[in-house]
Structure formats: C-alpha cells, structure tokens
Amino acid sequence: MDIAYREAARWLMEHDGFLILTHKRPDGDTIGCAVALCHALRSQGKTAWLLPNEDATTLFTPYLGGVLAPADFVPAHVVAVDIASQGLFPKSAEGYRDKVELCIDHHPSNEGYAQYNCVEADKAACGEIICALIKEWGPLTPQTALPLYVAVSTDTGCFMYSNTSPNTHRVAAELMDTGIDAAAVNKRHFRTKSYVRLRLEGRIMETMELHDEGRIALASITLADMEELHAREEDAEDIAAFTGQLEGVQTAVTIREVAPGECKLSVRTGAELNASKVCALLGGGGHAAASGCTVMGSVADAKAAIMGAIRQVQDNG
Amino acid sequence: MDIAYREAARWLMEHDGFLILTHKRPDGDTIGCAVALCHALRSQGKTAWLLPNEDATTLFTPYLGGVLAPADFVPAHVVAVDIASQGLFPKSAEGYRDKVELCIDHHPSNEGYAQYNCVEADKAACGEIICALIKEWGPLTPQTALPLYVAVSTDTGCFMYSNTSPNTHRVAAELMDTGIDAAAVNKRHFRTKSYVRLRLEGRIMETMELHDEGRIALASITLADMEELHAREEDAEDIAAFTGQLEGVQTAVTIREVAPGECKLSVRTGAELNASKVCALLGGGGHAAASGCTVMGSVADAKAAIMGAIRQVQDNG
Numbered sequence A, B: 001m002d003i004a005y006r007e008a009a010r011w012l013m014e015h016d017g018f019l020i021l022t023h024k025r026p027d028g029d030t031i032g033c034a035v036a037l038c039h040a041l042r043s044q045g046k047t048a049w050l051l052p053n054e055d056a057t058t059l060f061t062p063y064l065g066g067v068l069a070p071a072d073f074v075p076a077h078v079v080a081v082d083i084a085s086q087g088l089f090p091k092s093a094e095g096y097r098d099k100v101e102l103c104i105d106h107h108p109s110n111e112g113y114a115q116y117n118c119v120e121a122d123k124a125a126c127g128e129i130i131c132a133l134i135k136e137w138g139p140l141t142p143q144t145a146l147p148l149y150v151a152v153s154t155d156t157g158c159f160m161y162s163n164t165s166p167n168t169h170r171v172a173a174e175l176m177d178t179g180i181d182a183a184a185v186n187k188r189h190f191r192t193k194s195y196v197r198l199r200l201e202g203r204i205m206e207t208m209e210l211h212d213e214g215r216i217a218l219a220s221i222t223l224a225d226m227e228e229l230h231a232r233e234e235d236a237e238d239i240a241a242f243t244g245q246l247e248g249v250q251t252a253v254t255i256r257e258v259a260p261g262e263c264k265l266s267v268r269t270g271a272e273l274n275a276s277k278v279c280a281l282l283g284g285g286g287h288a289a290a291s292g293c294t295v296m297g298s299v300a301d302a303k304a305a306i307m308g309a310i311r312q313v314q315d316n317g
Helices: A005-014 A028-043 A058-063 A091-096 A126-135 A142-155 A166-177 A182-190 A195-207 A223-228 A239-244 A275-280 A299-316 B005-014 B028-043 B058-063 B091-096 B126-135 B142-155 B166-177 B182-190 B195-207 B223-228 B239-244 B275-280 B299-316
Strands: A018-021 A048-050 A077-081 A100-105 A116-119 A209-211 A216-221 A251-259 A262-269 A290-296 B018-021 B048-050 B077-081 B100-105 B116-119 B209-211 B216-221 B251-259 B262-269 B290-296
Touching (some): A005 A116, A018 A028, A018 A091, A028 A048, A058 A142, A126 A142, A195 A216, A195 A223, A195 B195, A223 A251, A239 A251, A239 A262, A251 A299, A262 A275, B005 B116, B018 B028, B028 B058, B028 B077, B028 B126, B028 B142, B126 B142, B142 B166, B142 B182, B195 B216, B195 B239, B216 B239, B239 B251, B262 B299, B275 B290
Parallel strands (some): A018 A048, A100 A116, B018 B077
C-alpha cells in the first residue's frame, strides 16, 4: 500500500521495536537516512537499531556510533530506507526480505515490496523525505541533522548534479540551522581523494589519446596499471566521470581492461553523437548520452573498434 | 556612509544612468552580481551598463550578452559590486576610483571608499546581498536569477566551502524556483577541467614523494613540466589545493620551480604541525594551517630544505 510521509510518521509512532535496513553497497543516503531515523525514533522513546551492513566502508564509520543492532536484538518491526527492490538487500538482511512493513524511498524504480510504501520519486535524496517525516515529531537536532546532511549532500554530489532541486537546498538550510559542521562533512566526502585514485587519474591523463582536435578522448586503464598502482576495484569506481570532465571533449570513451583480452568500454557523448547507437554496433547499449559495451581483445583492439563505431555513426547518423 | 541593502535599493530607484564596476581578475561573484543588478535596474526602466573588464576570461562570456557599456556611454552614477578596495579596480575603472557613489560588498576588509557603502560581511557571496536588494523591486526572474546563481555557487565552491551558510542555500533555492538551469552552470564551473590542468595534476601524482607512511606529501612542478605540457600560469593556479585533498596526508608541500634555481613552496598542514613555524625557518611565513616560502635552488634542494625544516619543528615543537 502506498502511503504519504505523514502516515508513515504516524505508523511509526503507533509501534515500537524497530530494525532499520540499508541497501547493498551502502551510500551516504541510505546510511544517513537510517541513522537519522534511528535517533529520531529514540528521541520519541522508541527502541530502534540499524541492521549492520557487511558492505559498509569506513567512510561512514563516524556516523554509526551507538546505532548498530546487537546480535541478539529481535525486532518487532522492520523498516527499509532508500532500498528500491529486494534484490538490493545486503546479505545480512536476506532473512528480512519478506518482513519489511515500511519502506521509505525516492527511487522511481521502487518495486513496492513492503506492506506500506512511502515513495517520493521527485526527491533528489531519500534524506529529503526522512527530514520531512521526522519533523512531524519535533524539531531537527544536530544528531538527526548531521546524518541527513550526509544523505542529501552525497546523493547530489554536493548540490552539483541535475537532481538537485529548490527543496534540496531548503532542506540543507534547515539542517544547517541546527549548527552542524557541514563543511567538515563536505571535506570528508567531496574534498578528499585516495593516493591510488589520484595516481590512477594521473595515469589516465598520461596515456589518453585525443582525436578530432580534442573533441574525442580515449582513456584507458590496463590490468598492468591496476597492478602497478596497487589499485582495487573501488579505486576505479565511476572513473568514466573523470574522463567526462575534460573541457571541450564531446565524446569521452573510458576503456577498462577487466581480464586478459577483455575490455569494458564506457562512452559518454554530447548532443552531436548518440552513444547508444555507437555501443549498439559493438553489442552494447544504454542511453543517448551514456552507454557501454564489451570488446574481446586488447586495449588497442578496443580503441580501434570504438573509433570504427564512432566513425560509422558519424557518417550514417 | 554605511547603509543597509534596503536603503541601497531605494537610492538606486531615485537615480538613473548607472555604470556598474567589477573587480580586477573578475570571478563569478563580481560578474554575476553586476549582470543581475544591471538586468534588475533595466527591468525598473533604468539605464544601466557594466564597464567592460579587460581581465574577464571567456568562462564568463555567456553571461555578458547585451550588458557591456558602449565606449560613448557617459554614466550619471557609478556603482561597484564585490570590490573591497580601490586597489582592486581593474585598469579600465581607474578613472572612476574616486567617483563610486554606491558600493555593495561582502568582504570584511572592505575599505568604505564609496559615498554609500552597503557591506554585509556575514554573507558567503555578494550575490546573497544583491538577491535581497533586487527583491525589493519585484520578484526574481530567470534573467536575474541565473547570474546570481553563478555568483553564489562559484564563491562557495558549489556550496562546499566553510563560508556556506543556511542563507546561501535559501538564496539558491529561491533562484532555482525561477526555473533556471543550475545544473548547466554547475557543469560549466565545477565539472569541467582543461586537458593541460589534468595533465599537470597527473604529473604531480607521478612525481610525488611520500614520507612518514604517507602523512607528508612532497609535490613538485618543474619548469620543464610546464614547458613540456604547454601549461600557462593559470593552469597551475591554486595547485596546492590539489595536493591538499590527498587522503591521510597531514602535511602537503607543493613546490613550484618558478625560475631556474628558484622554487616557491606552499605548505598546508593539519593540527599536528604549524606550517608558519616551518616556513619561518626558510624565511617565509603565513598561517598555522597554510604558509609559504621561497628556496633558492633546484626542486631537489627545496625538498631537502623543507624536510629539514619540518623535522626541526617536529623535534622542537
């Protein structure tokens, strides 16, 4: 059943003994929402805990003090935040797949798997919904505002991405009104990069090929690069965005050698080229502005293949 | 005379024929404020122009359509926005140094050189003041909101720096309410980097030295690097901030070889080391967290000198 955030707030006040679930490979939004909801419920005299999530990285450790459920906690009610589908439950939550009574989420793709589903797909972050919900019970406090600021800022790339709305900024203002150190959160999440990640970005720049007076960029990371720089998978995460920020580049191709003789390609394009058409020629697909495909062969093979596909789409439209 | 923004708004309505000045090496705040004020004055039936600024880079060209004063424009009144002192006037404005009637600014260091000075030092961007001022005359429009969004977002690093306040976010929300494409502004100003700049950053990472298990980073750019990468001075601007974002690094030293045998050093430190004390040992100075000095010698000499100074301060406090 679909419900509004006010009904969700009421339902929570009518019950007690909550376990709050976060999604697989948790980000700032799911963690921030869960932590804020937990503190807000406790401030209303309720018992509430977060289910420990085995995927959580140390990036979020500072926010998790005192909220992780002890192993012997037996919940009366299970709540999911920012989890669009049961397939996105972490391993630790598998036993709760069919036991979620309330799901609060902002993904348009939410599958409505809970008994009560509170989904607002127009919100940039689930944190915006949780903020409105807990204000039904009383004013924001630094304890609830800080994790919600983490939620809202990380899901919008610090208010930079196109999902950022006027409401996002209004929520950020209200959270900051409580006196939280938002600048410290920004420093931690947006102004800090690992040595290995920066070496990897440097390597990409050293080996980048430009074509058509710089309008096409071919970036690549080989298995040898990854090994030499002691890079892990997470160091290469979203590396296509790095290539995509290059000034004047209309078509940014990022090639990852993922196994000997196997390359994954990410293609980002501007209005002048359809990335989906380019990747379709190599058996891949996606959106007009961002698509992907796999080429069996070396990085050199992948470069030749993608340039061939780009030329074909340029010539034939 | 110090005046509040409401008085400034009234004064502007009582006069006509305005020339608006921006500061030397103009940034998004001074340009955005000047453009927004110009459009807002015109919407009230006034004649208003911006004085062309010889330092303005092409980054801001999109916002300047139709607002630059023709050579034969004779102003009746001169207004300065975001200019803290007469020393910050661009060359083109030198004839107006003692003719500014109204100055609107947010710098605590504002010298009060105008007849009427409207200074709000608690604002992150001068754009926040201009926003309040032009709302005295009527609602925001996309034409005034877009340059003001440029002003507010660029002066806060897209709401990332510690100067960002709840008011900054509230202003951003109001500006976005007009329907402007804030994401396009963010893309242009925060998600675009030049090829040369990224090559330079990559070179820094390739040649960086780490000491004390990665707590001290020594980064350097040689004259040969600059030449090989065809880098201009502006490509190396604020390069110390790049080194400063390294995860786990407490002391970030950035060495620029500025002439054969002459290196400029920038030192950024955390709480465990006083950068000012370190640089004082080499004849430089600054703040506890960010200081600088010059070493006559090669990059290798500069590295040896700064490591010696760091060790001395570490040992003696």
